[in-house]
Amino acid sequence: MDYKDWNMLSILYEEKNITKTAEKLFVSQPSLSYRLKNLEEEIGADLIIKTRSGIEFTAEGEYLVDYAREMLKEFMIMKDNINNMEDEIAGTLKIGVSSNFAQYVLPDLLKSFSLKYPKVRFNVTTGWSSIIYNALSKGNIHLGILRTDYPGHKHKVLLNKEPIYIVSQEKLDLKNLPGYKQIQYSTDTSLKTIIQRWWAETYSTPATIEMEVDRLETSKELVKRGLGYTIVPAICLKEEDRLHKETVLDSEDTPITRDTWLMYNADFEHLAIVEKFLEHIQSWGNINH
Structure with a gap:
Protein backbone atom coordinates (compact mmCIF):
# COMPACT_ATOMS: atom_id res chain seq x y z
CA MET A 1 0.00 0.00 0.00
CA ASP A 2 1.10 3.56 -0.63
CA TYR A 3 -0.22 7.15 -0.33
CA LYS A 4 -2.56 6.74 -3.31
CA ASP A 5 -4.17 3.69 -1.71
CA TRP A 6 -4.57 5.41 1.67
CA ASN A 7 -6.13 8.45 0.03
CA MET A 8 -8.42 6.33 -2.15
CA LEU A 9 -9.72 4.37 0.84
CA SER A 10 -10.29 7.52 2.91
CA ILE A 11 -12.29 9.24 0.17
CA LEU A 12 -14.19 6.07 -0.77
CA TYR A 13 -15.24 5.63 2.86
CA GLU A 14 -16.60 9.20 2.95
CA GLU A 15 -18.43 8.97 -0.37
CA LYS A 16 -19.59 5.32 -0.21
CA ASN A 17 -19.77 5.60 -4.00
CA ILE A 18 -17.28 4.45 -6.67
CA THR A 19 -18.28 7.07 -9.27
CA LYS A 20 -18.07 10.05 -6.89
CA THR A 21 -14.74 8.82 -5.52
CA ALA A 22 -13.32 8.47 -9.03
CA GLU A 23 -14.41 12.05 -9.81
CA LYS A 24 -12.68 13.36 -6.67
CA LEU A 25 -9.50 11.50 -7.53
CA PHE A 26 -9.65 12.55 -11.21
CA VAL A 27 -9.47 8.95 -12.43
CA SER A 28 -11.87 6.79 -14.44
CA GLN A 29 -14.31 4.51 -12.67
CA PRO A 30 -12.82 1.34 -14.25
CA SER A 31 -9.33 2.45 -13.17
CA LEU A 32 -10.51 2.94 -9.58
CA SER A 33 -12.33 -0.41 -9.52
CA TYR A 34 -9.21 -2.14 -10.88
CA ARG A 35 -7.00 -0.55 -8.22
CA LEU A 36 -9.47 -1.54 -5.49
CA LYS A 37 -9.61 -5.13 -6.77
CA ASN A 38 -5.79 -5.33 -6.77
CA LEU A 39 -5.74 -4.00 -3.21
CA GLU A 40 -8.23 -6.66 -2.11
CA GLU A 41 -6.04 -9.35 -3.68
CA GLU A 42 -2.96 -7.91 -1.99
CA ILE A 43 -4.68 -7.84 1.42
CA GLY A 44 -6.40 -11.18 0.88
CA ALA A 45 -9.87 -10.01 1.89
CA ASP A 46 -12.97 -8.32 0.48
CA LEU A 47 -13.01 -4.65 1.51
CA ILE A 48 -16.42 -3.52 0.19
CA ILE A 49 -19.87 -4.85 -0.54
CA LYS A 50 -21.90 -3.32 -3.37
CA THR A 51 -25.45 -2.23 -2.46
CA ARG A 52 -28.30 -0.57 -4.34
CA SER A 53 -27.39 2.84 -2.93
CA GLY A 54 -23.61 2.48 -3.35
CA ILE A 55 -21.18 0.45 -1.27
CA GLU A 56 -20.61 -0.61 2.32
CA PHE A 57 -17.30 -1.58 3.91
CA THR A 58 -16.66 -5.01 5.37
CA ALA A 59 -15.09 -5.37 8.84
CA GLU A 60 -11.72 -5.84 7.12
CA GLY A 61 -12.40 -2.75 5.02
CA GLU A 62 -13.27 -0.66 8.09
CA TYR A 63 -10.03 -1.75 9.76
CA LEU A 64 -8.02 -0.86 6.66
CA VAL A 65 -9.67 2.58 6.42
CA ASP A 66 -8.64 3.34 10.01
CA TYR A 67 -5.10 2.26 9.15
CA ALA A 68 -5.12 4.37 5.98
CA ARG A 69 -6.23 7.49 7.86
CA GLU A 70 -3.48 7.04 10.43
CA MET A 71 -0.92 6.66 7.66
CA LEU A 72 -2.23 9.81 5.94
CA LYS A 73 -1.75 11.73 9.20
CA GLU A 74 1.78 10.40 9.58
CA PHE A 75 2.53 11.27 5.96
CA MET A 76 1.31 14.84 6.45
CA ILE A 77 3.43 15.23 9.58
CA MET A 78 6.50 13.81 7.84
CA LYS A 79 6.11 16.19 4.88
CA ASP A 80 5.68 19.22 7.11
CA ASN A 81 8.65 18.28 9.28
CA ILE A 82 10.87 17.91 6.23
CA ASN A 83 9.65 21.23 4.81
CA ASN A 84 10.47 22.96 8.09
CA MET A 85 13.91 21.51 8.71
CA GLU A 86 15.27 24.77 7.40
CA ASP A 87 14.76 28.01 9.30
CA GLU A 88 12.19 29.29 6.82
CA ILE A 89 8.58 28.13 7.31
CA ALA A 90 7.29 26.25 4.27
CA GLY A 91 4.79 23.59 3.28
CA THR A 92 1.03 23.37 2.83
CA LEU A 93 -1.39 24.52 5.53
CA LYS A 94 -4.65 22.56 5.36
CA ILE A 95 -7.41 24.69 6.79
CA GLY A 96 -11.20 24.39 6.92
CA VAL A 97 -13.24 27.58 7.25
CA SER A 98 -16.89 28.35 7.94
CA SER A 99 -18.55 29.95 4.89
CA ASN A 100 -19.22 33.45 6.27
CA PHE A 101 -15.72 33.77 7.73
CA ALA A 102 -14.28 32.52 4.45
CA GLN A 103 -16.14 35.19 2.47
CA TYR A 104 -15.60 38.23 4.66
CA VAL A 105 -12.35 37.67 6.58
CA LEU A 106 -10.27 34.80 5.20
CA PRO A 107 -8.80 36.51 2.10
CA ASP A 108 -7.16 39.28 4.14
CA LEU A 109 -6.06 36.81 6.83
CA LEU A 110 -4.32 34.49 4.36
CA LYS A 111 -2.77 37.43 2.52
CA SER A 112 -1.25 38.80 5.74
CA PHE A 113 0.09 35.36 6.68
CA SER A 114 1.59 34.74 3.24
CA LEU A 115 3.42 38.09 3.41
CA LYS A 116 5.15 36.81 6.55
CA TYR A 117 5.73 33.30 5.23
CA PRO A 118 5.81 33.43 1.42
CA LYS A 119 6.78 29.76 1.02
CA VAL A 120 3.59 28.54 2.70
CA ARG A 121 0.84 27.24 0.43
CA PHE A 122 -2.82 26.86 1.40
CA ASN A 123 -5.26 24.01 0.94
CA VAL A 124 -8.62 25.52 1.91
CA THR A 125 -11.98 23.82 2.46
CA THR A 126 -15.06 25.97 3.10
CA GLY A 127 -18.57 25.07 4.22
CA TRP A 128 -20.88 25.02 7.19
CA SER A 129 -19.25 24.52 10.59
CA SER A 130 -20.54 20.95 10.90
CA ILE A 131 -18.75 19.99 7.67
CA ILE A 132 -15.51 21.64 8.78
CA TYR A 133 -15.61 19.95 12.18
CA ASN A 134 -16.16 16.60 10.50
CA ALA A 135 -13.02 17.14 8.38
CA LEU A 136 -11.08 18.21 11.47
CA SER A 137 -12.16 15.14 13.43
CA LYS A 138 -11.03 12.86 10.62
CA GLY A 139 -7.62 14.52 10.43
CA ASN A 140 -8.19 15.78 6.88
CA ILE A 141 -7.20 19.34 7.86
CA HIS A 142 -4.71 20.86 10.29
CA LEU A 143 -7.15 23.33 11.80
CA GLY A 144 -10.61 24.78 11.37
CA ILE A 145 -12.29 28.13 11.88
CA LEU A 146 -15.85 27.46 13.02
CA ARG A 147 -18.85 29.58 13.93
CA THR A 148 -20.04 27.38 16.78
CA ASP A 149 -18.47 25.63 19.75
CA TYR A 150 -17.96 21.91 20.07
CA PRO A 151 -17.56 21.47 23.86
CA GLY A 152 -15.96 18.05 23.51
CA HIS A 153 -13.08 19.42 21.46
CA LYS A 154 -10.27 20.47 23.81
CA HIS A 155 -7.81 22.07 21.38
CA LYS A 156 -9.37 25.41 20.55
CA VAL A 157 -9.17 29.18 20.93
CA LEU A 158 -12.11 31.63 21.08
CA LEU A 159 -11.28 34.24 18.43
CA ASN A 160 -14.16 36.64 18.99
CA ARG A 258 -22.13 34.50 17.71
CA ASP A 259 -18.75 33.02 18.55
CA THR A 260 -15.90 32.27 16.19
CA TRP A 261 -13.59 29.43 17.25
CA LEU A 262 -10.22 28.30 16.01
CA MET A 263 -9.93 24.54 16.55
CA TYR A 264 -6.94 22.42 15.69
CA ASN A 265 -6.06 18.79 15.46
CA ALA A 266 -3.85 17.65 18.34
CA ASP A 267 -1.84 15.44 15.97
CA PHE A 268 -0.60 18.54 14.13
CA GLU A 269 -0.33 20.96 17.05
CA HIS A 270 3.47 21.03 17.12
CA LEU A 271 4.05 21.41 13.39
CA ALA A 272 5.88 24.68 12.76
CA ILE A 273 3.43 25.79 10.08
CA VAL A 274 0.46 25.24 12.43
CA GLU A 275 2.17 26.93 15.39
CA LYS A 276 2.96 30.01 13.28
CA PHE A 277 -0.61 30.26 12.00
CA LEU A 278 -2.00 29.96 15.53
CA GLU A 279 0.30 32.78 16.64
CA HIS A 280 -0.56 34.92 13.63
CA ILE A 281 -4.35 34.70 13.79
CA GLN A 282 -4.43 35.48 17.52
CA SER A 283 -2.24 38.59 17.08
CA TRP A 284 -3.68 39.71 13.74
CA GLY A 285 -6.38 41.90 15.28
CA ASN A 286 -8.72 42.07 12.27
CA ILE A 287 -11.10 39.22 13.07
CA ASN A 288 -14.01 41.63 13.45
CA HIS A 289 -13.11 42.99 10.02
Missing part, protein backbone atom coordinates in the same frame (compact mmCIF):
# COMPACT_ATOMS: atom_id res chain seq x y z
CA LYS A 161 -17.79 37.15 20.00
CA GLU A 162 -19.72 39.25 17.49
CA PRO A 163 -23.17 40.79 17.83
CA ILE A 164 -26.17 39.84 15.71
CA TYR A 165 -28.21 42.60 14.06
CA ILE A 166 -31.69 43.16 12.70
CA VAL A 167 -31.01 45.09 9.49
CA SER A 168 -33.47 47.08 7.41
CA GLN A 169 -33.57 50.02 5.01
CA GLU A 170 -35.32 52.18 7.58
CA LYS A 171 -35.74 52.05 11.36
CA LEU A 172 -38.32 49.51 12.54
CA ASP A 173 -40.49 49.38 15.63
CA LEU A 174 -39.02 46.25 17.22
CA LYS A 175 -42.07 45.70 19.41
CA ASN A 176 -44.04 45.09 16.23
CA LEU A 177 -41.31 43.16 14.39
CA PRO A 178 -43.52 40.08 13.74
CA GLY A 179 -45.69 42.27 11.53
CA TYR A 180 -42.83 43.30 9.23
CA LYS A 181 -41.71 41.23 6.25
CA GLN A 182 -38.69 39.06 7.04
CA ILE A 183 -36.25 37.74 4.47
CA GLN A 184 -34.71 34.44 5.52
CA TYR A 185 -31.56 32.87 4.09
CA SER A 186 -29.97 29.43 4.27
CA THR A 187 -27.41 29.14 7.04
CA ASP A 188 -25.95 26.55 9.36
CA THR A 189 -27.86 25.08 12.27
CA SER A 190 -25.99 27.02 14.96
CA LEU A 191 -26.98 30.50 13.74
CA LYS A 192 -30.49 29.35 12.92
CA THR A 193 -30.87 28.01 16.47
CA ILE A 194 -29.60 31.26 18.04
CA ILE A 195 -32.11 33.35 16.07
CA GLN A 196 -35.05 30.97 16.62
CA ARG A 197 -34.38 30.75 20.36
CA TRP A 198 -34.19 34.55 20.67
CA TRP A 199 -37.41 34.98 18.67
CA ALA A 200 -39.31 32.45 20.82
CA GLU A 201 -38.17 34.21 24.00
CA THR A 202 -39.02 37.69 22.66
CA TYR A 203 -42.24 37.32 20.64
CA SER A 204 -45.41 35.30 21.10
CA THR A 205 -46.21 35.23 17.37
CA PRO A 206 -44.10 33.85 14.49
CA ALA A 207 -42.23 36.00 12.01
CA THR A 208 -43.85 37.01 8.73
CA ILE A 209 -41.59 35.25 6.22
CA GLU A 210 -41.80 37.15 2.93
CA MET A 211 -38.94 35.42 1.11
CA GLU A 212 -36.52 32.54 1.59
CA VAL A 213 -33.23 32.74 -0.31
CA ASP A 214 -30.14 30.56 -0.47
CA ARG A 215 -27.48 33.17 0.32
CA LEU A 216 -27.00 35.78 3.03
CA GLU A 217 -25.73 38.34 0.51
CA THR A 218 -28.93 37.95 -1.51
CA SER A 219 -31.02 38.74 1.57
CA LYS A 220 -28.93 41.88 2.17
CA GLU A 221 -29.47 43.10 -1.38
CA LEU A 222 -33.22 42.58 -1.03
CA VAL A 223 -33.18 44.54 2.23
CA LYS A 224 -31.34 47.38 0.49
CA ARG A 225 -34.26 47.60 -1.94
CA GLY A 226 -36.70 47.97 0.94
CA LEU A 227 -38.30 44.56 0.45
CA GLY A 228 -38.05 43.50 4.09
CA TYR A 229 -35.62 43.03 6.96
CA THR A 230 -33.20 40.24 7.86
CA ILE A 231 -31.18 39.11 10.88
CA VAL A 232 -27.45 38.71 10.33
CA PRO A 233 -24.14 38.43 12.22
CA ALA A 234 -21.94 41.52 12.28
CA ILE A 235 -19.26 39.88 10.14
CA CYS A 236 -21.26 40.43 6.95
CA LEU A 237 -22.00 44.15 7.41
CA LYS A 238 -19.96 46.98 5.93
CA GLU A 239 -20.14 50.76 6.20
CA GLU A 240 -21.04 51.07 2.54
CA ASP A 241 -24.13 48.88 3.01
CA ARG A 242 -25.83 51.91 4.65
CA LEU A 243 -28.43 49.78 6.38
CA HIS A 244 -30.16 50.57 9.63
CA LYS A 245 -29.20 48.02 12.26
CA GLU A 246 -30.52 47.14 15.69
CA THR A 247 -28.58 44.87 18.04
CA VAL A 248 -30.37 41.66 18.98
CA LEU A 249 -30.73 41.72 22.78
CA ASP A 250 -31.84 39.10 25.26
CA SER A 251 -34.41 39.68 28.03
CA GLU A 252 -31.75 41.43 30.15
CA ASP A 253 -30.72 43.77 27.31
CA THR A 254 -27.45 41.91 26.80
CA PRO A 255 -26.31 41.54 23.17
CA ILE A 256 -26.73 38.05 21.78
CA THR A 257 -23.49 37.05 20.10
Whole structure:
Protein backbone atom coordinates (compact mmCIF):
# COMPACT_ATOMS: atom_id res chain seq x y z
CA MET A 1 0.00 0.00 0.00
CA ASP A 2 1.10 3.56 -0.63
CA TYR A 3 -0.22 7.15 -0.33
CA LYS A 4 -2.56 6.74 -3.31
CA ASP A 5 -4.17 3.69 -1.71
CA TRP A 6 -4.57 5.41 1.67
CA ASN A 7 -6.13 8.45 0.03
CA MET A 8 -8.42 6.33 -2.15
CA LEU A 9 -9.72 4.37 0.84
CA SER A 10 -10.29 7.52 2.91
CA ILE A 11 -12.29 9.24 0.17
CA LEU A 12 -14.19 6.07 -0.77
CA TYR A 13 -15.24 5.63 2.86
CA GLU A 14 -16.60 9.20 2.95
CA GLU A 15 -18.43 8.97 -0.37
CA LYS A 16 -19.59 5.32 -0.21
CA ASN A 17 -19.77 5.60 -4.00
CA ILE A 18 -17.28 4.45 -6.67
CA THR A 19 -18.28 7.07 -9.27
CA LYS A 20 -18.07 10.05 -6.89
CA THR A 21 -14.74 8.82 -5.52
CA ALA A 22 -13.32 8.47 -9.03
CA GLU A 23 -14.41 12.05 -9.81
CA LYS A 24 -12.68 13.36 -6.67
CA LEU A 25 -9.50 11.50 -7.53
CA PHE A 26 -9.65 12.55 -11.21
CA VAL A 27 -9.47 8.95 -12.43
CA SER A 28 -11.87 6.79 -14.44
CA GLN A 29 -14.31 4.51 -12.67
CA PRO A 30 -12.82 1.34 -14.25
CA SER A 31 -9.33 2.45 -13.17
CA LEU A 32 -10.51 2.94 -9.58
CA SER A 33 -12.33 -0.41 -9.52
CA TYR A 34 -9.21 -2.14 -10.88
CA ARG A 35 -7.00 -0.55 -8.22
CA LEU A 36 -9.47 -1.54 -5.49
CA LYS A 37 -9.61 -5.13 -6.77
CA ASN A 38 -5.79 -5.33 -6.77
CA LEU A 39 -5.74 -4.00 -3.21
CA GLU A 40 -8.23 -6.66 -2.11
CA GLU A 41 -6.04 -9.35 -3.68
CA GLU A 42 -2.96 -7.91 -1.99
CA ILE A 43 -4.68 -7.84 1.42
CA GLY A 44 -6.40 -11.18 0.88
CA ALA A 45 -9.87 -10.01 1.89
CA ASP A 46 -12.97 -8.32 0.48
CA LEU A 47 -13.01 -4.65 1.51
CA ILE A 48 -16.42 -3.52 0.19
CA ILE A 49 -19.87 -4.85 -0.54
CA LYS A 50 -21.90 -3.32 -3.37
CA THR A 51 -25.45 -2.23 -2.46
CA ARG A 52 -28.30 -0.57 -4.34
CA SER A 53 -27.39 2.84 -2.93
CA GLY A 54 -23.61 2.48 -3.35
CA ILE A 55 -21.18 0.45 -1.27
CA GLU A 56 -20.61 -0.61 2.32
CA PHE A 57 -17.30 -1.58 3.91
CA THR A 58 -16.66 -5.01 5.37
CA ALA A 59 -15.09 -5.37 8.84
CA GLU A 60 -11.72 -5.84 7.12
CA GLY A 61 -12.40 -2.75 5.02
CA GLU A 62 -13.27 -0.66 8.09
CA TYR A 63 -10.03 -1.75 9.76
CA LEU A 64 -8.02 -0.86 6.66
CA VAL A 65 -9.67 2.58 6.42
CA ASP A 66 -8.64 3.34 10.01
CA TYR A 67 -5.10 2.26 9.15
CA ALA A 68 -5.12 4.37 5.98
CA ARG A 69 -6.23 7.49 7.86
CA GLU A 70 -3.48 7.04 10.43
CA MET A 71 -0.92 6.66 7.66
CA LEU A 72 -2.23 9.81 5.94
CA LYS A 73 -1.75 11.73 9.20
CA GLU A 74 1.78 10.40 9.58
CA PHE A 75 2.53 11.27 5.96
CA MET A 76 1.31 14.84 6.45
CA ILE A 77 3.43 15.23 9.58
CA MET A 78 6.50 13.81 7.84
CA LYS A 79 6.11 16.19 4.88
CA ASP A 80 5.68 19.22 7.11
CA ASN A 81 8.65 18.28 9.28
CA ILE A 82 10.87 17.91 6.23
CA ASN A 83 9.65 21.23 4.81
CA ASN A 84 10.47 22.96 8.09
CA MET A 85 13.91 21.51 8.71
CA GLU A 86 15.27 24.77 7.40
CA ASP A 87 14.76 28.01 9.30
CA GLU A 88 12.19 29.29 6.82
CA ILE A 89 8.58 28.13 7.31
CA ALA A 90 7.29 26.25 4.27
CA GLY A 91 4.79 23.59 3.28
CA THR A 92 1.03 23.37 2.83
CA LEU A 93 -1.39 24.52 5.53
CA LYS A 94 -4.65 22.56 5.36
CA ILE A 95 -7.41 24.69 6.79
CA GLY A 96 -11.20 24.39 6.92
CA VAL A 97 -13.24 27.58 7.25
CA SER A 98 -16.89 28.35 7.94
CA SER A 99 -18.55 29.95 4.89
CA ASN A 100 -19.22 33.45 6.27
CA PHE A 101 -15.72 33.77 7.73
CA ALA A 102 -14.28 32.52 4.45
CA GLN A 103 -16.14 35.19 2.47
CA TYR A 104 -15.60 38.23 4.66
CA VAL A 105 -12.35 37.67 6.58
CA LEU A 106 -10.27 34.80 5.20
CA PRO A 107 -8.80 36.51 2.10
CA ASP A 108 -7.16 39.28 4.14
CA LEU A 109 -6.06 36.81 6.83
CA LEU A 110 -4.32 34.49 4.36
CA LYS A 111 -2.77 37.43 2.52
CA SER A 112 -1.25 38.80 5.74
CA PHE A 113 0.09 35.36 6.68
CA SER A 114 1.59 34.74 3.24
CA LEU A 115 3.42 38.09 3.41
CA LYS A 116 5.15 36.81 6.55
CA TYR A 117 5.73 33.30 5.23
CA PRO A 118 5.81 33.43 1.42
CA LYS A 119 6.78 29.76 1.02
CA VAL A 120 3.59 28.54 2.70
CA ARG A 121 0.84 27.24 0.43
CA PHE A 122 -2.82 26.86 1.40
CA ASN A 123 -5.26 24.01 0.94
CA VAL A 124 -8.62 25.52 1.91
CA THR A 125 -11.98 23.82 2.46
CA THR A 126 -15.06 25.97 3.10
CA GLY A 127 -18.57 25.07 4.22
CA TRP A 128 -20.88 25.02 7.19
CA SER A 129 -19.25 24.52 10.59
CA SER A 130 -20.54 20.95 10.90
CA ILE A 131 -18.75 19.99 7.67
CA ILE A 132 -15.51 21.64 8.78
CA TYR A 133 -15.61 19.95 12.18
CA ASN A 134 -16.16 16.60 10.50
CA ALA A 135 -13.02 17.14 8.38
CA LEU A 136 -11.08 18.21 11.47
CA SER A 137 -12.16 15.14 13.43
CA LYS A 138 -11.03 12.86 10.62
CA GLY A 139 -7.62 14.52 10.43
CA ASN A 140 -8.19 15.78 6.88
CA ILE A 141 -7.20 19.34 7.86
CA HIS A 142 -4.71 20.86 10.29
CA LEU A 143 -7.15 23.33 11.80
CA GLY A 144 -10.61 24.78 11.37
CA ILE A 145 -12.29 28.13 11.88
CA LEU A 146 -15.85 27.46 13.02
CA ARG A 147 -18.85 29.58 13.93
CA THR A 148 -20.04 27.38 16.78
CA ASP A 149 -18.47 25.63 19.75
CA TYR A 150 -17.96 21.91 20.07
CA PRO A 151 -17.56 21.47 23.86
CA GLY A 152 -15.96 18.05 23.51
CA HIS A 153 -13.08 19.42 21.46
CA LYS A 154 -10.27 20.47 23.81
CA HIS A 155 -7.81 22.07 21.38
CA LYS A 156 -9.37 25.41 20.55
CA VAL A 157 -9.17 29.18 20.93
CA LEU A 158 -12.11 31.63 21.08
CA LEU A 159 -11.28 34.24 18.43
CA ASN A 160 -14.16 36.64 18.99
CA LYS A 161 -17.79 37.15 20.00
CA GLU A 162 -19.72 39.25 17.49
CA PRO A 163 -23.17 40.79 17.83
CA ILE A 164 -26.17 39.84 15.71
CA TYR A 165 -28.21 42.60 14.06
CA ILE A 166 -31.69 43.16 12.70
CA VAL A 167 -31.01 45.09 9.49
CA SER A 168 -33.47 47.08 7.41
CA GLN A 169 -33.57 50.02 5.01
CA GLU A 170 -35.32 52.18 7.58
CA LYS A 171 -35.74 52.05 11.36
CA LEU A 172 -38.32 49.51 12.54
CA ASP A 173 -40.49 49.38 15.63
CA LEU A 174 -39.02 46.25 17.22
CA LYS A 175 -42.07 45.70 19.41
CA ASN A 176 -44.04 45.09 16.23
CA LEU A 177 -41.31 43.16 14.39
CA PRO A 178 -43.52 40.08 13.74
CA GLY A 179 -45.69 42.27 11.53
CA TYR A 180 -42.83 43.30 9.23
CA LYS A 181 -41.71 41.23 6.25
CA GLN A 182 -38.69 39.06 7.04
CA ILE A 183 -36.25 37.74 4.47
CA GLN A 184 -34.71 34.44 5.52
CA TYR A 185 -31.56 32.87 4.09
CA SER A 186 -29.97 29.43 4.27
CA THR A 187 -27.41 29.14 7.04
CA ASP A 188 -25.95 26.55 9.36
CA THR A 189 -27.86 25.08 12.27
CA SER A 190 -25.99 27.02 14.96
CA LEU A 191 -26.98 30.50 13.74
CA LYS A 192 -30.49 29.35 12.92
CA THR A 193 -30.87 28.01 16.47
CA ILE A 194 -29.60 31.26 18.04
CA ILE A 195 -32.11 33.35 16.07
CA GLN A 196 -35.05 30.97 16.62
CA ARG A 197 -34.38 30.75 20.36
CA TRP A 198 -34.19 34.55 20.67
CA TRP A 199 -37.41 34.98 18.67
CA ALA A 200 -39.31 32.45 20.82
CA GLU A 201 -38.17 34.21 24.00
CA THR A 202 -39.02 37.69 22.66
CA TYR A 203 -42.24 37.32 20.64
CA SER A 204 -45.41 35.30 21.10
CA THR A 205 -46.21 35.23 17.37
CA PRO A 206 -44.10 33.85 14.49
CA ALA A 207 -42.23 36.00 12.01
CA THR A 208 -43.85 37.01 8.73
CA ILE A 209 -41.59 35.25 6.22
CA GLU A 210 -41.80 37.15 2.93
CA MET A 211 -38.94 35.42 1.11
CA GLU A 212 -36.52 32.54 1.59
CA VAL A 213 -33.23 32.74 -0.31
CA ASP A 214 -30.14 30.56 -0.47
CA ARG A 215 -27.48 33.17 0.32
CA LEU A 216 -27.00 35.78 3.03
CA GLU A 217 -25.73 38.34 0.51
CA THR A 218 -28.93 37.95 -1.51
CA SER A 219 -31.02 38.74 1.57
CA LYS A 220 -28.93 41.88 2.17
CA GLU A 221 -29.47 43.10 -1.38
CA LEU A 222 -33.22 42.58 -1.03
CA VAL A 223 -33.18 44.54 2.23
CA LYS A 224 -31.34 47.38 0.49
CA ARG A 225 -34.26 47.60 -1.94
CA GLY A 226 -36.70 47.97 0.94
CA LEU A 227 -38.30 44.56 0.45
CA GLY A 228 -38.05 43.50 4.09
CA TYR A 229 -35.62 43.03 6.96
CA THR A 230 -33.20 40.24 7.86
CA ILE A 231 -31.18 39.11 10.88
CA VAL A 232 -27.45 38.71 10.33
CA PRO A 233 -24.14 38.43 12.22
CA ALA A 234 -21.94 41.52 12.28
CA ILE A 235 -19.26 39.88 10.14
CA CYS A 236 -21.26 40.43 6.95
CA LEU A 237 -22.00 44.15 7.41
CA LYS A 238 -19.96 46.98 5.93
CA GLU A 239 -20.14 50.76 6.20
CA GLU A 240 -21.04 51.07 2.54
CA ASP A 241 -24.13 48.88 3.01
CA ARG A 242 -25.83 51.91 4.65
CA LEU A 243 -28.43 49.78 6.38
CA HIS A 244 -30.16 50.57 9.63
CA LYS A 245 -29.20 48.02 12.26
CA GLU A 246 -30.52 47.14 15.69
CA THR A 247 -28.58 44.87 18.04
CA VAL A 248 -30.37 41.66 18.98
CA LEU A 249 -30.73 41.72 22.78
CA ASP A 250 -31.84 39.10 25.26
CA SER A 251 -34.41 39.68 28.03
CA GLU A 252 -31.75 41.43 30.15
CA ASP A 253 -30.72 43.77 27.31
CA THR A 254 -27.45 41.91 26.80
CA PRO A 255 -26.31 41.54 23.17
CA ILE A 256 -26.73 38.05 21.78
CA THR A 257 -23.49 37.05 20.10
CA ARG A 258 -22.13 34.50 17.71
CA ASP A 259 -18.75 33.02 18.55
CA THR A 260 -15.90 32.27 16.19
CA TRP A 261 -13.59 29.43 17.25
CA LEU A 262 -10.22 28.30 16.01
CA MET A 263 -9.93 24.54 16.55
CA TYR A 264 -6.94 22.42 15.69
CA ASN A 265 -6.06 18.79 15.46
CA ALA A 266 -3.85 17.65 18.34
CA ASP A 267 -1.84 15.44 15.97
CA PHE A 268 -0.60 18.54 14.13
CA GLU A 269 -0.33 20.96 17.05
CA HIS A 270 3.47 21.03 17.12
CA LEU A 271 4.05 21.41 13.39
CA ALA A 272 5.88 24.68 12.76
CA ILE A 273 3.43 25.79 10.08
CA VAL A 274 0.46 25.24 12.43
CA GLU A 275 2.17 26.93 15.39
CA LYS A 276 2.96 30.01 13.28
CA PHE A 277 -0.61 30.26 12.00
CA LEU A 278 -2.00 29.96 15.53
CA GLU A 279 0.30 32.78 16.64
CA HIS A 280 -0.56 34.92 13.63
CA ILE A 281 -4.35 34.70 13.79
CA GLN A 282 -4.43 35.48 17.52
CA SER A 283 -2.24 38.59 17.08
CA TRP A 284 -3.68 39.71 13.74
CA GLY A 285 -6.38 41.90 15.28
CA ASN A 286 -8.72 42.07 12.27
CA ILE A 287 -11.10 39.22 13.07
CA ASN A 288 -14.01 41.63 13.45
CA HIS A 289 -13.11 42.99 10.02
